[in-house]
Amino acid sequence: MSIWDRLRLDGRKLFITGGSRGLGREMALAIAEAGADVVLVGRDAESLERTAEDIRGFGRNAHTIIGDIGQPEQAEQICRDALAEHGPFEILINNVGGRRINVPTEELPLDDWQTILDLNLTSTFLCTKIIGGAMLKLPGGGRVINNASISGMIASRNIGGRSYEASKAAVIAFTRATAADWAPQGVTVNAICPGGFMTEPNQRWAKDNPSVIESFEAAIPAGKFGDPEDLGPLAVYLASDASRYMTGATLVIDGGYTLW
Template sequence: MTLFDRFRLDGKRLFITGGSRGLGREMALAIAEAGADVIFTGRDEASLQKTANELEALGRQAFPIQADFSTPDTCEEVCERVLGDYGPVDILINNIGGRRISVPIETQSLAEWQQILDLNVTSTFLCTRIIGGAMLDRETGGRVINIASISGLVTTPDIGGRSYETSKGAIIQFTKAVATDWATRRVTVNAICPGTFMTEPNLRWAREKPELIEKMKSQIPMQQFGEPSDLGPLAVYLASDAARYMTGATMVLDGGATLV
């Protein structure tokens, strides 16, 4: 086996939440290019079909599922269906998430708070319990990759919706805890903390608060935001045999933003 063979994912199957757009789409495409078939969720039917076409153009099987994972019942039902209809799953990427609201903590309602925690943390827990849990009894084990954020490590001034920072910090600690529990059972659990990438939500923030976006950019040592495609190679590494001895890690990809 050559060095680059260890990064191949031929014959593997990925399940990624929120895989039809943005960072999720780029990770799905990268892992498909490395050889895996892809099951992925999204809310928008047009985006799902577009990404499915791109995956199939790489010679992979694509299984799009239209679902909103902000609802725990939906998340649980879809995960059970994935195992029944498309399993076994070798790689799980818990990618779905977002800030979605920008309100001060002193005016944020309990319903708003719970909605963001369900979207970011509860979905990660349920997918890990169901999809990741099914990997434990398999001789080949599996890979779980949780998409957190540098917002789980540092905070940005002048922005609301602190349920986002709270949930991303929880994902980092959840990753470490599950990695500890599953370390002897051939299932690795790692987290990626992206910095600012100009995906659709951040493009919206740029339109609504351009001064904040420019301030954020000026504070990054590399003086630029990340390209969504930058995340693909890291996801392939964590999904592959090349990362077999890595578990419980929090990997930061942010142009140096957390250095200052």
């Protein structure tokens, strides 16, 4: 089998949360280009359908589900319905997440803390439990890819909302533990830790907190933020047979930001 064949994803299905925009969109497009059909979950119908149409342009099937994965009850229902209607899935990308708040720890309300943990961590748990758990019964196993963050490894400078760091660090730990549990069944579980990418949320941060974004970019050895499409090839690798012996890994893609 050639290296290119090992990267092909023909006949496989991807379930991806937050797949209509930003990093999720680019990973979904890349995996579709490699041959997989895709089920996209997100809150905005227009962007979901736009991404689905681009996926269909590769000759792949694309289905959209409108819902808020950050709400645990919704997340669980969406996963069970998707599995029943479109499953099983050989690939899961837990991409949905965000910081959303800039509040110092000493002022952070419990409800806001829990909201961010549900968005970043509980959603990852529920999708992994339901969509990933079904992979344990598949003869060929499966691939779970969790979108964590370099903020799960370091503290972001000059910004509040430490529920983000806490939840992303927990995603990394959950990735490693689940990888150990599921390796005997052929299901790999890996995490991607992106650094600075000028996605829509970061564009909003740049507008509201320009000094934070400017200082962040100035500290990147590569000299600039990454492009969202830079995550596509990494996602294809982790979803494919090329990465079959990699599990429990945390892969940093940050232009060198965490080097100093």
